[in-house]
Every structure is written in C-alpha cells, then in structure tokens.
Amino acid sequence: MAQPSTPAAPRGSAPHDSRNAWAAGGAMFAGVLLLVDGVFAIIKGISSIADDEVYTRLGSYVFKFDLTAWGWIHLILGIILVVVGIGVLKVAAWARALGVAFAACSIILNFMWLPYTPFWAIISIVIDIFVIWALCTEPGRSRSATA
Template identity: 40%
Template sequence: MSNSYVSERPAGADAPAPSVTGWSGVVIFAGIMMLCLGVFQVTEGGVALYHEEYYLVTSSGSLLQMDYAAWGWTHLLFGLVSLAAGAGVLLGKLWARIIGVLIAFLGALLHFLFLAAAPVWCTILIGMDVLIITALCTHGRDVRRS
C-alpha cells in the first residue's frame, strides 16, 4: 500500500485568486452598449436595404447622396461585428476587447467631428467612449474572472 497523497485540488489552487475590481461592471456596460449598438446598426441597415424611402427627408431628394444598398450593407456588417464583439466582451475574449476599443475610438472620433453641431451631447458621448476604452484596455480580463 502506497503512502502517497493524491490531492484532488487542481494545480495552483493554493495561489490566491486574482482580485476582481469594480471596473468589471464598466466592462459589462461596454459589452451591453456594443450589443445595443449592434442591434441599432442591424436595424438601420435592414431598413436601408428593404425600405429605403424611409430615409428620404426632403421633397427634392435625399439626406445623403449615396447608394442606400451600400449604406445598408455597411450598417448591417458593422452591426453584426458590434454584436459579436459585445458578446465576446461579456465572455472576456481578447479579440472582442480589441474590436470594442476600435469601435469606441471611431465613435469618439465621429462625435468629435460633430462637436460644433451638438456640443453637450457629443461631449457626453466622447466621455462615454473614453470610459469604455479605459475599461476594456485596463480591466477587460475582470469579466472572465467574475
């Protein structure tokens, strides 16, 4: 009979668990916001593809001088990428955090361009984009641990 002790604890179980910070809530917020953005973009893309008269705003023409099919497909693809990235952020995936940072950066850049048109709203959105970028870059792994 052997006196060897077989531990049922996994290797490294004596090491303390990494601490989860309050930032995991902000990372979850970022993931949920990306999911919402994805739903909005997919809806906007579908409307542009199947009911393009919806975006006609003047009697003399349209708001934008571009092909609604191209606009619809662009929004549809962007929405699907946002949906996938939002779900990935909630699962703690690195690739999703990278895409999330890119989406938030593009959002902040776009809001900066429209700062003169709506200064208060764009400032709020830029601040939210910076918060999302900070949360995803510095505390994105916290979601996986929680």
C-alpha cells in the first residue's frame, strides 16, 4: 500500500526554526536601529558644530576634544551609520560586516562621549551591542545544521 506523501518543502528553504526567525527579524531591526542611531549621531553632530555651549562636560575626563571636533566625528559617523543601515535593510553583502565594524566604532566613540551626555551615550552603546549581536547571527544557519 502506498504511503501518503507529505508536501515537500520548497527547494532551498530550511525547515522553520524559531532561532532563524529571531535572527532574520533581528537583522531587519538592526538595520532600522542603525538608521536611528545614525540620525541621532547626525543630530548630536550638528548641535555640537552649531553651538559649543549645547553640551557641558561632567567633571574632568581623559578625552578632551573640542565640542566642534566631537560634532564632526558624530556627524561623519552618523552619515556612515545611515548608509550602512540602508544597506542592511536592502540585504547588501557588504552591509553586515560594515554594520558590525561601525557599530563597534560607535560603541567606542559613545564611551568617550559619556561625560557630555551619559544617559544617551549609554543608550547608544546598548543599541550598538544589539546591532552587533543581530548582524553576527546568521539567519540561514541553525545550530543543529553545524553540529
């Protein structure tokens, strides 16, 4: 007697795995977060360039840059983050690696920016950590496939 057949999965598709769904959704969310973090960095940069009195430094700190210099750093980083965020949303091959690299740069710069806006710098650091995690998690791979 013939066995009833089950519909075959479409060619090239992996079985449903909730980790893959999280990773794919996480990568999409990482692209959006890169855009948002980039826009925030652009706003920080423009406000620092426009007026040196916008931010006040809390106490003495090792990294003593002029606010105008910080403004240009944030402006350039923000533009790069927006471009990379768009690339991640378009699933460009180059965007994942650059997203991880520039999110890491953003973490370092926001750590150095802590004396000026501690609350927002910490929020940006947490966002960048999530972006790195999401972009380093490959949506097409499961742990059982590699074991």
